[in-house]
Amino acid sequence: MEHAGIERLLVDRNRCEGYGMCQQAAPDLIHLDDEDEPVIDVAELSAAHKPLANAAVRACPVAALTLSGPTAH
Amino acid sequence: MTGLERIVVVGASQAGCGAASALRGLGFDGEITVIGDEPHRPYTRPPLSKGVLTGVEPEHSVFLPAPDDVRLRTGVTAVGLDREKSAVELADGEHLPYDGLVIATGARARRLGTAVGTGVGNGETTLRGLDDAVGLRGRLADSRDVAVAGAGFLGLEIASAAVGLGKAVTVVDQFPALLGRLGPLLADLVLAAAAEHGVRVSVAPAGVRIDRSGRLLTTDGALLAEADLVVTAAGDVPNTEWLHGSGIRLDGGVVIDNACRVAPNIVAAGDVVSAPGRDGRMTRSPHWWSALSQAKIAAATLLGREPADLVGGRPPFFWTEMFGLKIRMAGRLPPVGEPTVLDGSIAQRRALLLWPGAGPGDAFGTAVSVNLPISAPKLTRLAQRSPAHQRTL
Numbered sequence: 001m002e003h004a005g006i007e008r009l010l011v012d013r014n015r016c017e018g019y020g021m022c023q024q025a026a027p028d029l030i031h032l033d034d035e036d037e038p039v040i041d042v043a044e045l046s047a048a049h050k051p052l053a054n055a056a057v058r059a060c061p062v063a064a065l066t067l068s069g070p071t072a073h
Numbered sequence: 074m075t076g077l078e079r080i081v082v083v084g085a086s087q088a089g090c091g092a093a094s095a096l097r098g099l100g101f102d103g104e105i106t107v108i109g110d111e112p113h114r115p116y117t118r119p120p121l122s123k124g125v126l127t128g129v130e131p132e133h134s135v136f137l138p139a140p141d142d143v144r145l146r147t148g149v150t151a152v153g154l155d156r157e158k159s160a161v162e163l164a165d166g167e168h169l170p171y172d173g174l175v176i177a178t179g180a181r182a183r184r185l186g187t188a189v190g191t192g193v194g195n196g197e198t199t200l201r202g203l204d205d206a207v208g209l210r211g212r213l214a215d216s217r218d219v220a221v222a223g224a225g226f227l228g229l230e231i232a233s234a235a236v237g238l239g240k241a242v243t244v245v246d247q248f249p250a251l252l253g254r255l256g257p258l259l260a261d262l263v264l265a266a267a268a269e270h271g272v273r274v275s276v277a278p279a280g281v282r283i284d285r286s287g288r289l290l291t292t293d294g295a296l297l298a299e300a301d302l303v304v305t306a307a308g309d310v311p312n313t314e315w316l317h318g319s320g321i322r323l324d325g326g327v328v329i330d331n332a333c334r335v336a337p338n339i340v341a342a343g344d345v346v347s348a349p350g351r352d353g354r355m356t357r358s359p360h361w362w363s364a365l366s367q368a369k370i371a372a373a374t375l376l377g378r379e380p381a382d383l384v385g386g387r388p389p390f391f392w393t394e395m396f397g398l399k400i401r402m403a404g405r406l407p408p409v410g411e412p413t414v415l416d417g418s419i420a421q422r423r424a425l426l427l428w429p430g431a432g433p434g435d436a437f438g439t440a441v442s443v444n445l446p447i448s449a450p451k452l453t454r455l456a457q458r459s460p461a462h463q464r465t466l
């Protein structure tokens with residue numbers, strides 16, 4: 001595994017419609033607040049978080065969630 | 074622990090990639106190979122009939138991250154399954170051995186053009202993949218009059234995009250638009266909005282067909298709409314041909330039980346599956362949420378774990394956007410009877426509606442929001458809190 005940099009989950013707030021699929025996919029990393037706005041709970045993702053983070057990104061029906069960082073290609 | 078070392082996932086889209094990441098999430102550390110016949114890396118389809126078609130969302134925004142630690146092979150087609158040898162046969166003759174198999178080949182657009190091999194069906198315009206969306210966007214730009222065959226969610230989303238681009242749009246279906254899925258109240262709401270946008274939606278009870286020159290006709294040959302672009306949105310067909318002869322049971326799609334099990338060491342998820350409904354009949358539910366939730370169930374089952382949910386155990390979630398309406402739904406479709414208005418009003422097209430379950434055995438009802446942002450989990454909880462009214466025998 002390479003650790004060339006830190007990966008984070010990024011929400012495109014203009015795009016997010018609050019479906020909450022990300023929370024269902026990765027409850028340890030993201031939750032929705034009372035207004036159904038996603039809140040990223042883990043700022044810097046470790047390797048162990050990656051499968052869940054990917055699942056959350058994939059679960060977003062409007063592709064509002066992305067992974068930043070070196071290995072997001 | 075389960076004795077699985079190599080898992081092969083066929084189909085590199087929502088369900089396939091979902092299953093791959095769920096397998097990793099459950100701690101599977103063997104080899105995962107995901108194969109997909111499209112040239113693209115995995116992407117999300119819902120924006121294809123919405124923002125990507127109108128051009129407000131760039132097409133590159135639909136791509137999904139590759140599942141972690143997975144061998145992704147795009148442009149590779151599975152043509153057969155040899156269960157005796159536990160191998161997937163690829164188009165180039167390669168045999169890909171597996172200990173566990175996930176079937177996630179989804180569905181393709183159904184075509185109305187009849188004669189196969191005459192080139193008629195081939196010229197038909199449909200919308201399923203990214204290339205279709207980019208192609209259709211270009212053809213829309215060159216057209217004035219657009220006809221859509223099929224008044225389901227997809228057909229109406231295409232109509233909505235087209236009318237938003239200034240086209241004259243006609244939609245024709247054999248059945249009243251969306252009635253079977255949405256029930257009369259919501260279907261009328263959509264039709265009223267379509268009419269206000271200037272879209273003509275009509276019913277051709279005998280059915281429609283597309284002739285050799287691509288015109289939209291009734292089955293007895295009457296021209297239904299003058300159009301320079303005809304788009305077929307007549308449902309989808311599960312991609313199961315590669316399983317023919319494998320002994321896998323097909324009934325509408327790949328038959329699964331409520332844990333997504335197909336056969337020993339074989340599971341399936343997404344648009345390709347057919348699951349027993351409440352009445353015991355096989356039903357398909359080819360929607361985003363189904364693919365997502367079944368992928369998780371399938372991954373757990375394949376690893377010999379107890380899945381956290383079972384197919385049909387939670388209210389399904391679905392959404393659509395058309396003619397200025399954003400509709401989100403959780404629970405049974407179509408809803409039956411009269412809803413309670415929890416917020417807003419139907420007349421203002423901004424409302425939160427709740428229907429109780431229809432049958433005495435229904436564990437949940439239907440919660441719908443129209444133009445009110447509410448998350449899937451909240452809507453699902455509402456539907457779950459609204460089971461059928463208890464009836465005494």
Ligand SMILES: Cc1cc2nc3c(=O)[nH]c(=O)nc-3n(C[C@H](O)[C@H](O)[C@H](O)COP(=O)(O)OP(=O)(O)OC[C@H]3O[C@@H](n4cnc5c(N)ncnc54)[C@H](O)[C@@H]3O)c2cc1C
Pocket residue numbers: 083084085086087088089108109110111117118119120121122149150151152177178179180181200201202227312315342343344345359360361362364390391392393394
């Ligand atoms: C335009 C459009 C808009 C949509 N909008 C919504 C919406 O608003 N809300 C909603 O809930 N749902 C929507 N859906 C439905 C949703 O996108 C699907 O339910 C979801 O894509 C299903 O995922 P899947 O992985 O099961 O199947 P698919 O996405 O169909 O993926 C299957 C993949 O397997 C590949 N494949 C097939 N056969 C083979 C083979 N033999 N070998 C290798 N690979 C193969 C296919 O090419 C495809 O890439 C929409 C669908 C479309 C097409």
